[in-house]
Amino acid sequence: MTYTVTATGLCKAYGDHVVLDGIDLAVAKGSVFSLLGPNGAGKTTLVRILATLLTPDSGTATVAGHDLATDPIGVRTVISLTGQYAAVDEVLTAEENLQMMAQLRHLPRKAARQRVEDLLVEFDLVEARSRRVGTFSGGMTRRLDLAISMIERPELLFLDEPTTGLDPRSREQVWGTVRRLVDDGVTILLTTQYLEEADQLADRIAVLDGGSIVAEGTAAELKSTIGGELLRIELADAASYARAVAHLGAEHTDERLLSIEVPTDGSPAEIVTLLARLEREGLAVRKVTTVHPSLDDVFFSLTERSAA
């Protein structure tokens, strides 16, 4: 397998404050790799290092074969960065932004003009082309940001919290755009604090906490580390709750909601057996639901340490 990003032992500290503590990373070409972590976990620092904006204290990395330390210009020719704050000029219009960036990519004048036209169409910005970006909605600004990134198809696209602060509809739109870029074969390094976003987009996920990668794998692998399906039973009263806790081997219990969660394999047979047991014990049950472990559960169980 070819890797677009490889990193070994990346460290960065500001004085005593360690931001990255030995990061190893391998991002397969053409994949979406997500760095997931709470605020302050070091996601943005890692992105800034890989985008040549910041020099690591130690460790090495290559991007599409270019070494970060010895060939930063080479790295810059194959990457595109969309920052946490949209990297566009708010005083200029959408069209002027695209033109400027196309010229900075040294596209010939005619090719640049054609590319700008194509991108305005592709990213649904034709009607807004002559409007100042400062008047754009958050979603439109992100679309322009992504369009700029695609002036020359990059080997590696950094998406640093691309949907932070967007409403749900705009978020869906950005996700749709990102999926199209993936279909075009762009490798994407996505940072997010939204688990759903990683679940929706990423092929592989690394959970970053306190400057270290605490878990890495596909969404399914990460979920399986904390178990399979659960049957969630809400009891009607405290007495039933107490007996249910005593008899059913619950994994999670919540006294306030009078609910327990029992692991199952998710098969109808096992669920029927469980329900029959509730009946037999004469427990007053209010509601039964099945629960899939979400990335949230993975996230919370992995990052508990820093939240405590």
Place this chain on the structure above:
Amino acid sequence: MTVSTAVLDSRVMVTRSVRRSFRDPEAFFTALMLPVILMLMFVYVFGGAMNTGGDYVDYVVPGLLLLCAGFGAGTTAVSVAQDMSNGIVDRFRSMPIHGSSVMVGHIVASIVRNLIATALVIGVALLVGWRPDASPVEWLASIGVVLMFILAISWLAATAGLFLGSPEAANGFSMILMFLPYVSTAFVPADTMPSWMRGFAEHQPLTPVIETLRGLWMGTPIGNQGWIAAAWCLGILAVSIPLSARLFSRRVSR
């Protein structure tokens, strides 16, 4: 990266910064109104009470010109600081372009804005009765002095914008630039000031520039003021250019 791509990149950045300058109608209007209002105020309101020997307008033009240049440079400091607090500089830095081109864009835009203000000051001055007796050579020399001063103060302001980092702090810096001319020979001769202030007024950088321009336009004695003015401007550039380059790369690599 070659010299030609550095020139190309700088040209793109100049276009960007000049466009931005003209996109803020309020700031642009203020920048144009300022020279006109100041000229009318100093000539017609204060001018009658000033005793500088001869018409006050003949005395005050160089000072007003520098005051407006200070205002223009303040705008530069603010716009550089704004740029630094914006995500777009990160994008520029992560592209294979010349790092200095961003600053070149700001400086050239600053010079363009200032030259427009300078032309306006001179135009209005001529309308209200300014009658310089400069020869063509003296005119050329005076334009050279103005250009040199604008270049120096623009680069100084851009450096301050980088150093201060926030638009609010940069605004404070532009206030200093705006008030500096008052404690020079811009509006009144230094010998009318108390002695402790006179020392500052006579030796601060604006005074030799003002005296040089006044000499070129009105025929007052220049002495070695021209050389002192040149030394100040070149000195400011010699500090600002390398310092701004260092600050730029440090700012963006935090």
